Amino acid sequence: MISKKLAIEVLNTGLSTGADFAEIFVENKTSGAITVDNGKVEGASVTKTFGAGIRLLQNNRSVYGYTNDLSKKGLVKLAKSLSNSFHNKQVVTVTSIKNKSFKSVAPTAIPFESVDKQEIVDYLKKGVKAIQEYDKRIVRASGNIGYNHRDIVIFNSNGVQIKDSIERGRVAFQCIASENDKIETSHVAPGAASGWEFFKNDTNPEGLGKAAARKAILMLGAKECPSGKMPVVIGNGFGGVLFHEACGHPLEASAVSKNLSVFSGKLGQQIASPLVTAIDDGTIINGWGSNNVDDEGNKTQRTVLIENGILKNYLIDDFNGRRMNEKGNGTCRRQSYKFEPTSRMSNTYIDNGTSAPEEIIKATKLGLYAKSLGGGSVNPATGEFNFACSEAYIIRDGKVCEPVRGASLIGQGKDILLKIDMVGNDLKRAQGVCGAASGMIPVDVGQPTLRISEITVGGNGGELK
Amino acid sequence: MRINENKFFALAKENGFEAADICYSHATSTSVSVFHKEIDSLTEHESIVVTARGIINGKFGSVETEQIDKTTPQFLINSIKDTARIIEKDEKAFIFKGSKKYHKKNVFNKAVAEMDVSDAIKTCFEIEKKLYAYDKRINKVITVGYENEVGDSFLANSYGLKLKSKEATYTYYAQISVKEGDEIRTGFKVFASMDPNEFDIEKFVKDVAEDALKKLGGAPCKSKKYPVVFSPETFSTLLKCFLGPIDYEEIEKKSSNFVDKLNTQVSSKKLTVIENGLAKNIFFTYYDDEGVAVNKKEIIKKGVLKTYLYTLENAKKAGVEPTGNGVDTNGKVIAKLNQLFVKPGKKSEAEMISKIKEGAYINELQGLHSGMNARSGNFSLPSAGFMIRDGKIAEPLSMITIADNLMNVFNNIKDIANNLELVIQTSTTCPSVYVKKISVTGK
Numbered sequence: 001m002i003s004k005k006l007a008i009e010v011l012n013t014g015l016s017t018g019a020d021f022a023e024i025f026v027e028n029k030t031s032g033a034i035t036v037d038n039g040k041v042e043g044a045s046v047t048k049t050f051g052a053g054i055r056l057l058q059n060n061r062s063v064y065g066y067t068n069d070l071s072k073k074g075l076v077k078l079a080k081s082l083s084n085s086f087h088n089k090q091v092v093t094v095t096s097i098k099n100k101s102f103k104s105v106a107p108t109a110i111p112f113e114s115v116d117k118q119e120i121v122d123y124l125k126k127g128v129k130a131i132q133e134y135d136k137r138i139v140r141a142s143g144n145i146g147y148n149h150r151d152i153v154i155f156n157s158n159g160v161q162i163k164d165s166i167e168r169g170r171v172a173f174q175c176i177a178s179e180n181d182k183i184e185t186s187h188v189a190p191g192a193a194s195g196w197e198f199f200k201n202d203t204n205p206e207g208l209g210k211a212a213a214r215k216a217i218l219m220l221g222a223k224e225c226p227s228g229k230m231p232v233v234i235g236n237g238f239g240g241v242l243f244h245e246a247c248g249h250p251l252e253a254s255a256v257s258k259n260l261s262v263f264s265g266k267l268g269q270q271i272a273s274p275l276v277t278a279i280d281d282g283t284i285i286n287g288w289g290s291n292n293v294d295d296e297g298n299k300t301q302r303t304v305l306i307e308n309g310i311l312k313n314y315l316i317d318d319f320n321g322r323r324m325n326e327k328g329n330g331t332c333r334r335q336s337y338k339f340e341p342t343s344r345m346s347n348t349y350i351d352n353g354t355s356a357p358e359e360i361i362k363a364t365k366l367g368l369y370a371k372s373l374g375g376g377s378v379n380p381a382t383g384e385f386n387f388a389c390s391e392a393y394i395i396r397d398g399k400v401c402e403p404v405r406g407a408s409l410i411g412q413g414k415d416i417l418l419k420i421d422m423v424g425n426d427l428k429r430a431q432g433v434c435g436a437a438s439g440m441i442p443v444d445v446g447q448p449t450l451r452i453s454e455i456t457v458g459g460n461g462g463e464l465k
Numbered sequence: 466m467r468i469n470e471n472k473f474f475a476l477a478k479e480n481g482f483e484a485a486d487i488c489y490s491h492a493t494s495t496s497v498s499v500f501h502k503e504i505d506s507l508t509e510h511e512s513i514v515v516t517a518r519g520i521i522n523g524k525f526g527s528v529e530t531e532q533i534d535k536t537t538p539q540f541l542i543n544s545i546k547d548t549a550r551i552i553e554k555d556e557k558a559f560i561f562k563g564s565k566k567y568h569k570k571n572v573f574n575k576a577v578a579e580m581d582v583s584d585a586i587k588t589c590f591e592i593e594k595k596l597y598a599y600d601k602r603i604n605k606v607i608t609v610g611y612e613n614e615v616g617d618s619f620l621a622n623s624y625g626l627k628l629k630s631k632e633a634t635y636t637y638y639a640q641i642s643v644k645e646g647d648e649i650r651t652g653f654k655v656f657a658s659m660d661p662n663e664f665d666i667e668k669f670v671k672d673v674a675e676d677a678l679k680k681l682g683g684a685p686c687k688s689k690k691y692p693v694v695f696s697p698e699t700f701s702t703l704l705k706c707f708l709g710p711i712d713y714e715e716i717e718k719k720s721s722n723f724v725d726k727l728n729t730q731v732s733s734k735k736l737t738v739i740e741n742g743l744a745k746n747i748f749f750t751y752y753d754d755e756g757v758a759v760n761k762k763e764i765i766k767k768g769v770l771k772t773y774l775y776t777l778e779n780a781k782k783a784g785v786e787p788t789g790n791g792v793d794t795n796g797k798v799i800a801k802l803n804q805l806f807v808k809p810g811k812k813s814e815a816e817m818i819s820k821i822k823e824g825a826y827i828n829e830l831q832g833l834h835s836g837m838n839a840r841s842g843n844f845s846l847p848s849a850g851f852m853i854r855d856g857k858i859a860e861p862l863s864m865i866t867i868a869d870n871l872m873n874v875f876n877n878i879k880d881i882a883n884n885l886e887l888v889i890q891t892s893t894t895c896p897s898v899y900v901k902k903i904s905v906t907g908k
Contacts (some may be wrong), residue, residue, distance in 0.1 A: 028532070033795050034551065043527075045796030048540070050532035051512065065509040078509070085507055094649065117551050139719040157664070176720040176840065183722055183841035225845075227688060227866070227906035230750045259502065259609055333840040339505060375835035381607065381642045381651045384864065386833035386847035408866055431734050451740035456685075457868025458836075458906045460843045463688075 010270035018088025031148035130209030225459030231367035240445035246413030259435035267372035272417035282346035335439025349446030353423025424449035486622035498610035527796030564758035577633035652677025683863030685907030692824035701893035732875035755791035774800035806893035810881035819856035830891030842871035
């Protein structure tokens with residue numbers, strides 16, 4: 001996309017006023033999306049993301065700029081303009097650039113570009129048909145596949161060039177069911193850092209469609225969820241969004257390094273129940289949140305964040321690592337060249353425990369079974385979080401009973417980790433898109449079935465009896 | 466570099482396109498944030514995005530690119546062909562020839578475009594300093610930031626329609642945390658404008674500081690149904706969710722709770738909502754993504770729903786005029802609200818609250834993306850605010866959840882105050898609103 005010769009010139013222009021580090025991040029990504037709504041293809045698009053971001057660092061300061069003019073003139077102009085932020089003599093000079101390569105953790109067998117779009121359409125139609133045929137109360141069924149091929153090249157003042165390519169694809173089947181003025185929506189959305197083979201070999205559109213339909217119909221008949229404090233069993237898979245929001249974000253160096261996180265300065269301390277071991281792993285083969293290299297060119301890795309309740313590691317990027325005297329651990333990510341990169345999660349999950357999921361339910365006298373969560377958010381400074389349940393039931397005398405809707409879970413991240421009192425052995429990961437300072441990025445969340453001894457449940461159904 | 470639209474239309478014609486349109490959005494921006502008396506980050510950018518659509522065999526194809534060079538015209542043509550080929554809509558696609566009249570206004574203020582970034586940096590440092598000096602309990606100024614963006618866009622189609630717009634806006638924002646004992650609370654405010662003289666640093670500092678300080682001592686209230694007063698910000702959030710499903714596509718596909726509700730009572734008679742994209746502020750817009758003129762219109766008049774929102778395609782299906790709400794989302798046009806205005810009542814907020822013996826004042830709602838089902842109207846949202854006791858704002862509330870259905874909430878509006886405020890986050894100008902009863906979960 002740009003030559004080494006030009007990269008050296010741009011880096012040195014950026015470094016000319018005393019920056020101690022310079023980086024060029026070049027991106028060329030082609031994305032496609034196809035939408036089938038109620039059985040017909042209603043939308044199809046192609047989007048090309050193309051440009052470069054330049055980052056200059058001087059101690060704890062960063063300046064960032066981006067442009068989609070990748071000509072010599074455009075890049076030198078940007079580097080010059082950014083360098084105006086510093087006023088010292090040049091301390092680093094780039095004279096040569098060597099290639100650095102990495103082993104791929106996301107091999108692709110069938111690139112999306114090679115797939116006949118009709119094959120994608122047929123796949124979506126199968127899933128949509130399965131939703132429509134599930135129940136007469138389903139008023140709308142849609143399916144969407146989004147995929148992309150991303151090429152990046154990173155040059156930096158350490159004299160290296162890193163090239164990487166990756167493909168990702170994700171399908172979402174959505175269902176809307178309606179009866180007597182009530183409307184319920186549901187969706188399922190698996191994805192992978194893989195080519196078309198993930199859809200062709202590893203997923204079944206009819207099964208996914210049915211799963212979406214089942215959930216919407218079930219919730220249509222559900223009563224309002226009761227409210228108050230109660231034990232809550234959270235189902236495996238997307239239930240892991242709880243850990244992601246309440247504990248994962250506060251472990252990111254962007255918050256930790258500035259002492260803005262409840263977990264700042266707590267390395268080596270007990271921050272969770274001894275039953276909890278949590279991991280961030282950017283190297284899972286074809287994992288939705290995996291990357292060969294991170295967006296500042298460091299190799300991705302498997303990082304144990306919490307081991308038996310003890311805080312072991314943070315998620316660190318090189319820049320925020322400066323405040324912490326730590327090197328980055330391959331977690332620096334960004335949505336695109338339009339975002340300055342920072343520490344982010346990849347595939348983050350609570351590891352397996354020893355209880356069978358049935359045992360956990362059986363051990364709960366009266367409480368909520370949040371089989372799946374819909375998403376949530378957290379205030380990193382206070383640790384307060386909230387999650388909505390997309391499928392939930394009341395547990396009575398150790399049995400899963402009536403479904404309830406409109407349930408939300410609220411609490412404090414640091415408390416909740418300590419209140420986990422049973423961890424299952426059925427770890428599962430699920431796909432999501434995480435939004436934060438450096439944009440929207442694909443991530444996996446995950447956990448086995450687990451129980452929180454007490455958490456505040458919000459709902460409109462009065463007291464739990 | 467720029468793609469000449471006429472050359473693109475000629476190439477489209479050669480390739481058998483029945484019609485085509487193209488849109489450029491060009492933007493430059495500078496943003497800066499400070500932390501601990503130092504510049505934490507500074508970002509500059511210049512970018513162009515081109516979106517183009519074309520009709521082949523009665524079907525739309527669509528493409529967007531940020532790569533502008535000599536390969537671009539052919540890339541646009543190929544991508545449009547490739548996507549149009551698989552579209553299966555029954556209706557024949559068409560491109561709009563243009564509205565009879567456009568209410569174009571010049572909102573571009575050169576003075577904003579020329580604001581000096583070094584002055585803005587000084588202002589950020591001053592805000593940080595003033596925040597630390599405001600109250601000892603302010604233990605961290607998490608961030609203070611400034612952004613200046615100049616954008617211009619251009620929409621043209623093969624029927625000769627050409628529409629242009631240009632604007633410059635600047636924003637200041639700040640987030641702090643306050644600490645008392647073990648309790649930590651945060652406060653955040655954002656200010657945006659098209660007039661450099663409008664920013665009042667003292668007021669801004671006070672707003673940020675008080676937003677956090679007032680939350681100290683917050684605790685959950687007893688769970689029950691309370692009369693609830695929503696601040697302008699929280700009410701506008703609920704209003705945007707409430708009116709989300711009035712896109713006619715949702716109505717036609719029966720996936721909205723507004724089916725068969727046109728010209729019927731959908732809320733309390735106290736509520737009148739006007740959409741006016743032409744209001745001269747940072748949300749000004751005079752044409753939509755399909756080139757349809759934006760006009761002022763009533764959405765809800767004394768509780769009666771006056772219109773659905775129609776894209777070109779849906780207006781044709783329904784036999785009505787398009788409403789100027791089209792937004793192109795990855796090649797599919799949907800209808801979204803422009804900026805809204807809620808008609809104010811006569812009482813001040815304090816007078817309105819004075820009638821409530823025991824209630825909740827809600828000024829923060831979280832978890833909208835997961836706790837709100839706008840289609841069904843059901844919501845369960847973590848919130849914060851204050852108790853209302855004997856007609857006055859009392860102790861702060863935190864870790865509470867409000868849950869209800871939007872249809873109920875809007876039908877139970879008891880009063881509307883006169884404290885109009887432009888809420889940046891929701892592009893809505895609205896006052897505080899009093900709702901009879903909502904379930905609040907606390908302890």
